[in-house]
Amino acid sequence: MSAVSPSLVFDHVRLVWPDGTVALDDVSGALGRGRTGLVGRNGAGKSTLLRLAARRIAPTSGTVSASGDVALLPQRLAADPRRPVSALLGVERALTAVRAIESGDVAPHHFDAVGEDWDVEARAQTLLAEAGLASDALDRTIGELSGGETMLAALVGLRAGAADITLLDEPTNDLDRDARARVYELVRSWPGTLVVVSHDVALLEVMDATAELYGRTLSVVGGPYSAWREHRDAEQEAAVRAERDAERSLRRERRQRIESSDKLAARSRVAHKAQVEKRVPKIIAGGRANAAQVSAGRLSAEMRGKEDAARAALSEASARVRDDDVVRIDLPDPQNAAGRRILTLGDDEREWIVTGRERVALVGRNGVGKTTLLRRLVLGDTEHSASVRATASVNRIGYLPQRLDGLDDTASVLDAVAAAAPSVPVAQLRDRLARFLVRGHAVTRPVGTLSGGERFRVALARVLLADPPPQLLVLDEPTNNLDLDTVEQLVTAVRAYRGAVLVVSHDDAFLERLDLDLRVELADGGLRKVP
Incomplete structure (x- = not known):
């Protein structure tokens, strides 16, 4: 890290949301060139710091200085599902113009859009290959991609854009093992300055330096995450x-x-x-x-x-001694009988029956349909026309979706959770939310103002605090956006839960710690049991 010419400088930065909530309070620090991993507890303000650096929002006071142009990949990639994949790659305008000219439209603005980029289609195909996508993906829409495929396409597009400073917020969320390996390789050769917010330890180990946002300080330690932890x-x-x-x-x-x-x-x-x-x-x-x-x-x-x-x-x-709060997850007992039939997973050749308190992992590559299968299960689709099916034998299902899109951004945190537990007194809900580190005035904040980690905690609280409690927990990539301490608490809670659990995750370390009864892989339109 260069102390002489830092790429990003935060000078007494303070940010207060319109509702009066203090997001950042007098934060100062500097980040230099190279690859920097930015770590910190959920709600510390890491994503907010990136948005300030990218000038998506302005500080209430203080200054943010950048040594060049800044590109940001946000944690929640709000891409229009109707737009073509070429938009994620950053070649939509030039590609559209080239194809228009090839079709006989010689309007001057097409030539202006192309410039010198006449080989844009070949370049786009190269980017698709880097993202692990088929060549025909160039003519597909973003909505036809899985979450992991969308993230990879956006990443290779940003890398090709070669901004002076690139900011990535949880780039390996939703990615399978092979896709994560592609991200690690992209990051190793990333040009210019790269700042990565992540809880993915393997990704953080690729960094040249590690910065921590803690309280009012942005401190930097040379070396990857392991060096920072040791320090x-x-x-x-x-x-x-x-x-x-x-x-x-x-x-x-x-x-x-x-x-x-x-x-x-x-x-x-x-x-x-x-x-x-x-x-x-x-x-x-x-x-x-x-x-x-x-x-x-x-x-x-x-x-x-x-x-x-x-x-x-x-x-x-x-x-100087830290006294960090951690999430305390204490799940209610859904009173599942040990032998009660809860869930059936099957395809045209085989079937697995999940009973009372069993824990099952559904794994598979990005895009094979794991999330689609979960949605069919949660929506109660019992049609067996699909080659792969999941059918619940209970109606109390707690579902944590991958993209957390079931929360109303305009609702308060308390209202969002109360909707799932209408018979629980407000005072009791407040007490339970405090165990998820949502306290005081934070319970009245609109959901849309929360960080990714805070939003996840609220979504998790909504599922886990439901009344009556769910007999089956369906968790789609539950470790996304969580700091490592909260992952530890989630593992402990799921292992102690007296209901059934179906979890989709690419986090092998997380799955290994759940004491699984069954691991099933979805691939090529079928299911198979894996060790």
């Missing part, structure tokens, strides 16, 4: 030791002050007794008393000063 852990160990030393020092100074006070009080009593008993002349006794008072005052002030200094040192040391 942070060492820093915290030192902070904890310093706090313990400061606590011992404070106790020592307090004890010494008390002991000194007791000794001075004892001396004062002896002097007073001598004066009363007239063992020394009155003038001498008075002089000794005055001298003792002065000495006692001086010593008492000195001891209080040392104790105050020790207390201030403890306060300073404690401030």
